[in-house]
Amino acid sequence: MEKPKLARALRQLDDALVDLADEYRKVGERHATEHDVFHLTHQLAAQCKLQAESLQPHAERYGTELDDPDDEGFWDSLLARLRRLNATAVGRSSTPGLLLLGDLRRLHLAIEETSMLWIVIGQAAKAVRDPELLATVERSQEEMTKQLMWVTTRIKEVAPQVLAA
Amino acid sequence: MGHRGRIEQIWGERAPFSPEAPWPERVDEYLVVPDAEVERWVQSACVLCSNGCALDIAVADGRIVGVRGRGSDRVNHGRLGPKGLFGWQANNSGDRLTQPLVRRDGQLQAASWDDAMTAIVERSRHVLTTTGPLGLGFYTTGQLFLEDYYTQALVVRGGIGTPHLDGNTRLCTATAAFALKESFGADGQPGSIEDFDLCDTLFMVGHNAGETHTVLWARILDRLHGPDRPKLIVVDPRQTVAAREADIHLPIRNGTNLALLNAIEHELIEHGWIDEQWIGEHTVGFDKLKEVLAEHPVERAAEVCGVPADDIRAAAQLIGQSKRLVSTCLQGVYQSNQATASAVQVNNIHLLRGMIGKPGCAPFQLNGQPTAQNTRETGANGDLPAALNWQNPSHVARLAEHWNLDPLQIPAWGPPTHVMQIFRYAEEGAIEFLWITGTNPAVSLPELHRIRSILEQERLFVVVSDAFLTETAQLADVVLPAAIWGEKTGTFTNHDRTVHLSEQAVDPPGDARPDMDMFIDFARRLDLRDTDGEPLVKWSTPEECFEHFRALTKGRPVDYTNITYDGLRGGSGIQWKAPRLYTDGNFHTESEETQDYGHDLETGAAFQKLHHAELHAEGKAILKAAHFRPGAEMPDDDYPLRLSTGRTVYHFHTRTKTARAPELQAAAPEPWVELSQHDAEELGIGEGDLVCVASPRGEVRVPARISNVAEGVVFMPFHYGYWDEDAGHEPNGHARAANELTITAWDPVSKQPLFKSGKVRVEKLAEARGAAPAPLTTASAPAEGA
Numbered sequence: 001m002e003k004p005k006l007a008r009a010l011r012q013l014d015d016a017l018v019d020l021a022d023e024y025r026k027v028g029e030r031h032a033t034e035h036d037v038f039h040l041t042h043q044l045a046a047q048c049k050l051q052a053e054s055l056q057p058h059a060e061r062y063g064t065e066l067d068d069p070d071d072e073g074f075w076d077s078l079l080a081r082l083r084r085l086n087a088t089a090v091g092r093s094s095t096p097g098l099l100l101l102g103d104l105r106r107l108h109l110a111i112e113e114t115s116m117l118w119i120v121i122g123q124a125a126k127a128v129r130d131p132e133l134l135a136t137v138e139r140s141q142e143e144m145t146k147q148l149m150w151v152t153t154r155i156k157e158v159a160p161q162v163l164a165a
Numbered sequence: 166m167g168h169r170g171r172i173e174q175i176w177g178e179r180a181p182f183s184p185e186a187p188w189p190e191r192v193d194e195y196l197v198v199p200d201a202e203v204e205r206w207v208q209s210a211c212v213l214c215s216n217g218c219a220l221d222i223a224v225a226d227g228r229i230v231g232v233r234g235r236g237s238d239r240v241n242h243g244r245l246g247p248k249g250l251f252g253w254q255a256n257n258s259g260d261r262l263t264q265p266l267v268r269r270d271g272q273l274q275a276a277s278w279d280d281a282m283t284a285i286v287e288r289s290r291h292v293l294t295t296t297g298p299l300g301l302g303f304y305t306t307g308q309l310f311l312e313d314y315y316t317q318a319l320v321v322r323g324g325i326g327t328p329h330l331d332g333n334t335r336l337c338t339a340t341a342a343f344a345l346k347e348s349f350g351a352d353g354q355p356g357s358i359e360d361f362d363l364c365d366t367l368f369m370v371g372h373n374a375g376e377t378h379t380v381l382w383a384r385i386l387d388r389l390h391g392p393d394r395p396k397l398i399v400v401d402p403r404q405t406v407a408a409r410e411a412d413i414h415l416p417i418r419n420g421t422n423l424a425l426l427n428a429i430e431h432e433l434i435e436h437g438w439i440d441e442q443w444i445g446e447h448t449v450g451f452d453k454l455k456e457v458l459a460e461h462p463v464e465r466a467a468e469v470c471g472v473p474a475d476d477i478r479a480a481a482q483l484i485g486q487s488k489r490l491v492s493t494c495l496q497g498v499y500q501s502n503q504a505t506a507s508a509v510q511v512n513n514i515h516l517l518r519g520m521i522g523k524p525g526c527a528p529f530q531l532n533g534q535p536t537a538q539n540t541r542e543t544g545a546n547g548d549l550p551a552a553l554n555w556q557n558p559s560h561v562a563r564l565a566e567h568w569n570l571d572p573l574q575i576p577a578w579g580p581p582t583h584v585m586q587i588f589r590y591a592e593e594g595a596i597e598f599l600w601i602t603g604t605n606p607a608v609s610l611p612e613l614h615r616i617r618s619i620l621e622q623e624r625l626f627v628v629v630s631d632a633f634l635t636e637t638a639q640l641a642d643v644v645l646p647a648a649i650w651g652e653k654t655g656t657f658t659n660h661d662r663t664v665h666l667s668e669q670a671v672d673p674p675g676d677a678r679p680d681m682d683m684f685i686d687f688a689r690r691l692d693l694r695d696t697d698g699e700p701l702v703k704w705s706t707p708e709e710c711f712e713h714f715r716a717l718t719k720g721r722p723v724d725y726t727n728i729t730y731d732g733l734r735g736g737s738g739i740q741w742k743a744p745r746l747y748t749d750g751n752f753h754t755e756s757e758e759t760q761d762y763g764h765d766l767e768t769g770a771a772f773q774k775l776h777h778a779e780l781h782a783e784g785k786a787i788l789k790a791a792h793f794r795p796g797a798e799m800p801d802d803d804y805p806l807r808l809s810t811g812r813t814v815y816h817f818h819t820r821t822k823t824a825r826a827p828e829l830q831a832a833a834p835e836p837w838v839e840l841s842q843h844d845a846e847e848l849g850i851g852e853g854d855l856v857c858v859a860s861p862r863g864e865v866r867v868p869a870r871i872s873n874v875a876e877g878v879v880f881m882p883f884h885y886g887y888w889d890e891d892a893g894h895e896p897n898g899h900a901r902a903a904n905e906l907t908i909t910a911w912d913p914v915s916k917q918p919l920f921k922s923g924k925v926r927v928e929k930l931a932e933a934r935g936a937a938p939a940p941l942t943t944a945s946a947p948a949e950g951a
Binding site: 033034035036039040042043044096097146147149150152153156157160161164165 | 296297299300578579580585586589590592593595765767768769770771772776794797909910911913
């Protein structure tokens with residue numbers, strides 16, 4: 001059952017998820033000295049990657065293929081190391097708090113955007129009466145809600161210390 | 166039995182009993198003078214484990230000369246464990262701090278109280294003026310009394326107005342508190358210690374009871390050796406004394422509790438070993454839980470945990486067919502991967518079976534110390550006092566009214582800051598003043614080189630109040646000598662909500678003072694006042710302080726209104742509120758009443774009132790689910806083994822007290838590392854060989870004990886630091902503190918550091934010069950044939 005426009009929306013969501021996973025990892029590495037942020041961003045990056053993989057069978061059914069997410073190449077892994085080293089180097093200065101606040105706010109927007117794309121796909125799944133896709137959407141939406149709540153929780157913790165102290 | 170005997174015979178002689186009879190009394194006593202020389206006996210209880218055994222302190226010639234268990238007390242029926250019998254000798258130690266010290270020209274030098282407090286107040290004022298309240302942090306302990314903590318909570322949260330106050334209870338019982346809040350809506354142990362007498366099945370998860378709670382274990386042992394023996398299931402990577410007594414021992418890899426517990430719940434549901442009617446009437450979240458558990462069959466857990474599937478099935482069957490189930494959790498859960506999510510599953514097992522609030526039926530989210538429960542209840546760590554919800558404006562208003570402050574003064578814009586975050590703020594310079602009370606982060610926090618480097622910063626002003634010059638105190642700018650147990654009056658609460666009064670028996674040494682008095686003095690000198698311009702702290706005695714706290718708890722889930730000093734004095738321990746909580750199946754989950762709106766167990770995202778209301782819990786318990794996922798740091802080629810740190814029966818925390826009790830110190834004088842026979846053979850390591858244990862954070866050199874620890878797991882006691890070595894506060898050439906190795910990571914919900922995770926490798930350095938200095942009486946006993 002080919003649905004080119006739905007297929008395109010699935011590709012869009014896939015791209016957004018891959019970008020979001022990447023963003024999570026970068027934020028984590030930039031703030032490697034915030035240990036909870038480092039560990040959780042990598043956990044949530046993996047969650048985004050799994051969400052992207054869960055789209056694959058649906059994409060095939062609607063007549064499209066999703067890009068194979070590349071494994072982290074040499075340059076990526078080198079850059080990741082550099083970001084971590086830089087985080088350690090500036091870990092004793094007072095700027096990382098402000099940077100963290102900014103990064104978390106940008107992350108929040110990226111999660112919102114991805115979350116909205118899931119809503120879009122969910123609406124389409126209802127209209128084409130596709131219970132399998134809908135099940136995938138529901139599970140992922142629940143995860144996106146938690147991701148949004150997490151980033152909100154963390155921003156609320158960071159802001160007072162950065163701005164009021 | 167001789168006194169030395171109680172080092173060997175940790176639990177004393179057996180007194181088997183059945184559920185129909187009370188646990189027989191046996192009064193344990195240790196005196197260093199003849200009986201006739203004892204001038205008086207003073208009512209108290211032991212502070213060295215969360216059982217909180219009642220005892221009387223013997224006094225002669227103005228000194229403590231011994232202790233005796235209280236036979237009439239509901240908790241211990243007269244018994245004391247080795248730490249309780251011998252640990253008090255630390256009070257009389259010749260190296261107690263007796264006067265304040267102030268750092269001058271790089272050296273800590275004796276000073277008057279006035280000079281020391283002036284230095285503290287000047288620096289606090291400076292930070293308050295230039296940075297504000299968020300520039301000050303306070304890290305307290307689990308070893309003070311309720312009255313000290315409550316005073317500290319008022320002065321720090323109300324007076325100064327900073328959220329940066331946490332207790333070292335974050336390292337041991339934070340997960341207990343969060344698990345109780347997530348499932349039942351509020352802190353407070355549901356059960357009664359008599360439930361151990363009445364149960365027919367006992368499920369112990371990550372709880373090395375024989376070493377951490379010796380008198381509770383003696384009680385359990387007497388049931389296990391009596392008629393109508395309960396079944397015992399033990400989950401522990403080590404062959405603990407409990408594991409040796411167990412019907413089923415599940416030696417899972419550390420970090421896999423959630424996989425196992427999910428599989429057990431999966432089995433309970435699949436076999437119908439659940440009480441569907443009770444679940445329907447008293448819980449929410451069952452459908453979601455079933456959905457998650459469907460993905461966690463026994464076979465998957467067996468693979469993840471490294472134990473046979475049939476053993477998991479057999480354990481689930483014993484739990485599923487029990488009529489009266491008691492479960493316990495301790496550090497094996499709380500300091501391990503997915504801590505809160507796992508502890509909550511133990512609550513779930515009881516909810517699925519309707520086994521809570523009834524005789525012989527209770528989950529115990531145990532604590533480390535009896536005084537730890539009070540940091541939680543008084544708001545000296547991750548909560549506001551009296552189980553008030555920081556996210557609920559009417560709760561904050563109630564606290565503000567009780568303290569006669571403007572509600573805006575109370576920092577309630579976020580959760581109270583946890584210790585790892587406080588140290589992170591200190592690391593980046595956001596916190597410039599840090600007051601550490603009676604605890605020793607330079608040995609007890611993870612990744613010690615980092616902690617030392619934070620405390621050593623010039624720009625951070627560190628105050629330490631303690632009884633001894635600990636590793637941490639050596640790094641301080643001001644050290645205040647503290648009066649401790651036996652030298653001041655106050656109350657504390659054990660793991661079945663039993664409150665004991667501990668009276669002052671002797672004068673503190675030299676100029677040492679109770680911590681409550683230090684905080685009152687600090688508030689007075691800072692001129693902290695309430696909205697009417699009156700002094701902030703309205704009390705000067707412990708009893709006045711207790712009464713102020715007691716009034717605040719009225720009608721709250723943590724309700725002390727049935728307890729008074731008069732009621733405790735001359736009697737013995739009394740449980741707050743009732744023998745058991747939730748006897749009517751009603752929980753503290755009304756949105757307006759609840760202590761916490763809860764969290765997402767996997768990310769730690771905080772729910773808000775709206776999310777909580779959507780659960781429609783309204784008095785029902787909340788079944789919460791989470792998928793297993795591996796820990797943040799898994800073994801690899803470079804570091805192929807899993808590290809677990811923990812306790813031995815003879816020591817408490819960083820040995821500040823127990824190493825000063827000769828019997829206890831002699832029983833476990835030096836650190837060691839435990840390896841399984843299999844791993845030792847692979848590495849060519851024999852008993853007593855000197856080995857290097859290395860992690861990505863650091864390395865230590867200790868002798869190896871070949872024990873019955875699970876394959877692939879390496880165990881180290883965390884008690885040993887450097888104060889009794891040459892360098893004093895840091896490694897002198899070769900490090901030996903387990904926390905040199907541990908990872909800076911914490912549970913997303915409870916924020917408890919994950920000491921039982923992280924990877925290491927072990928290499929042999931030199932041949933043995935004898936057996937490792939590890940006790941032979943406990944989980945560290947040598948493996949057979951090793």
